[in-house]
Amino acid sequence: MYSLSKVFKRASLIVLFLGCTPGANAAIQGVTGTPDGTGVTFNLTTSTSNIPTPDGNSVRMWGYGVAGSPMQYPGPTLIIDQGTQVTVNLTNTNIPMKVSMLFPGQEGVSATGGTAGQFTQESSSVLGDTVTYTFTAANPGTYTYYSGTQPGLQIEMGLMGAIIVRSGTADQAYNDPSTQYDREYLFVLSEVDPKVHQDVEFGLLPMINNTVSHSTFWFMNGRLGPDTFFPDNSSFLPNQPYGSLAQMHPGERVLIRVVGGGREGHPLHLHGNNINVFARDGRLMSSNGVSADLAVSDYTIQALPGATYDGIWEWTGEQLGWDIYGTNAGGQTHDCNDVAPVDGFDDVTSEYCADHDVEIPVVLPEKQETAFGGFYSGSPFLGALSDLPPGEGGLNLNGGLFFMWHSHNERELTNDDIYPGGMMTMMIIEPHSAVIDPGNP
Amino acid sequence: MKNFKMHKLYIAMLATGIGMFSTNTIAVPFIQCPGDNFLSDGVTPGSNGVPEVVDPNVKCLHLSAGDGFATMADGRELYIFSFGDITGSDEANAIDDGIMFANLPAPTIVLEQGQEVYLSLTNVGMVLRPDLSDAHTVHFHGFPNASAIFDGLPDTAISINLGSTMTYYYNLAQPGTFMYHCHVEASEHMQMGMLGNLYVKAAQNKLPDGTNLNGFIHNAGNEYVYNDGDGSTFYDVEYPIQLTGMDPDFHDANETVQPLPFANMKDKYPLINGRGYPDTVIAGPLPAPVKNGGLVTQTQDSNITAVQGQKILLRVSSLSVTRFYSLKSLGLDMQVVGMGAKPLRTAADTANPYTTNTITLGGGEAIDVIIDTTGVAPGKYFLYTSNLNNLSNNTEDFGGMMTEIEITL
Ligand SMILES: [Cu+2]
């Protein structure tokens, strides 16, 4: 039997050996540019590199990168404040075709330098020229950028990334209080047809038939499961800096930003609860242009290619019908104090008080009757750890509840024919006592 | 009902397989169900998953997880994994009753908001794959505010081994259209067929006769998709419509213990409720597959009928493991009233449905559609995928993901 935790553990051992531990991430990683007097400037380059796949092979990619740093997949996330004038200087280092950038959802983009292409000005590695794109980030939200030069090929090769435009209000995705959040995560979804990449690597560019597409790798933030679980900037993934492991405490509002970064749709299913999606393509879902009154709640986001989605995900375990923290009689001593505000939940831990001290209603099977997941703490209760048979579990340090977030076109949970892998990550509900991020505990 | 001889042969084959894995023990299933005071020999306390002391707010279910066969519309019998409904089988017979009882789709589970559900899952093993000792789970897909222990994800909790039984507990706080499937080896077990309809009926259905819902008068027996407070999701008849597909090459490879083609997976049998057209419109169960030992395993039809003037609720879900599907109604408007087990309503809590005749779903998505047949001419209407190359049963060029809606006077 193939097991995700066994695959992950094997990978973990390798990584531990390299001096890097699995773990989650503090905040959305990205670049904020250099102040230039009137706004900010990003100096980007495009170059080619091979990225490793968990099946032990590698894939030739093209990527954007910050000038002087390695190319990366996806390209650097550009994090910009609303209203800022943005300048992007793009220089093609060594990709054997002209390249460019498009900024869907941004208004008034102008391009100078380089040579004129189909959609915009392009940069050539042969000529060594630089294209300058400018625009004002007028609207907050989640956006994508990608190549406007043979985009069918170049996005497949990796020339895409995300843009986050921050609203004027801290910790608020849009200029609407209903979009306030405590934490945020970004998931850029994409896929690779290795045949195309092989042809590029072998210098067969003219031979590529882009009408025949057969993806066999599916990525989340440019990584394949289980690499998605490793932290940002893991040293063994030099061109794939962005992890996807998410963590939160019960009761927090978590902003989820999803980007359809490739050329296929992926139904992103969130185990654990519905998500309230309030924006598409960097625009509030609104009938009045002010508030997200047309937000929709769903347990699967239909992430279509080129589209972006923003939503708030929450979890408390409300109305489970038993105490998710365990009972006092069972040794899981805790109180449920709902004083101010009186809302049915503990003021600190967000425990749902109506279920407080209610026994789990069924007897779980004997240990020898079950298989154990590596992310299982040995206990059904949040914050509790219990004994497991030797070699089982071990990947759940705080007694958190792990929920898988993944493409529900389940074929995409494979890496070139090997299960498990592909487009998957975990959201960990951590007990209130666990520190998730020293800067945002 | 059962073809006795063949069934016993299968049990013997399974026993041989189990012998190969001496670490697996076959225990008497522990079927947990409040109020179940079954006496196995008239004296000894036991269980059969049926409460003797009935509580209307408690629902007990017992599913087997194992293998079997399903018949495609071109007559081909595909090897499948799935669940079977063995609710009521007593502990002495439950494993026997579950062997080779994989259903396609998995048994439709109809629940009511407010119920406490005790769902026991017995892993009866794979008769034709005695080398596989896979565990199984039930993933209640979309369950709000879930716990990890009853989420069915093997990586984050526990899954039940061959020969053993686990009882899942769900407190149904919210109505809606969900779905369920096994999550062990998800890409494989789901392609193999461990997929089923699951929905929770709204508490609003049980309001006292004559209750005024903001001007809409509720009559006893009225049903609604959600607790809408205004009657906007009222319907007369309902049908679960689950879109899936099967790749015969994958199923054959599994049956013959060959490497499984994930990368090349292609659903050449696009299905509604586990059948291709025209089998979709055969009312009631399909005949038992010959290879199945005589067990009837395809009970969920998609034969939609209504009297002119009625509102038809289609609880459409997709558990395709390969692709998005668009579903089209020819000549009938579809009013989309809910998605992802939530009603479409504005922030001001007013109904906000939209009308269309094509809906698109990826795997793991559900859409609630109401078709109002007021003024619709009696006759036969078609519901089919507009991904037209999927109107086929493998090499047969017409069939696949299609069914009929029959409107009568
Ligand atoms: Cu299974």
Ligand SMILES: [Cu+2]
């Ligand atoms: Cu699912």
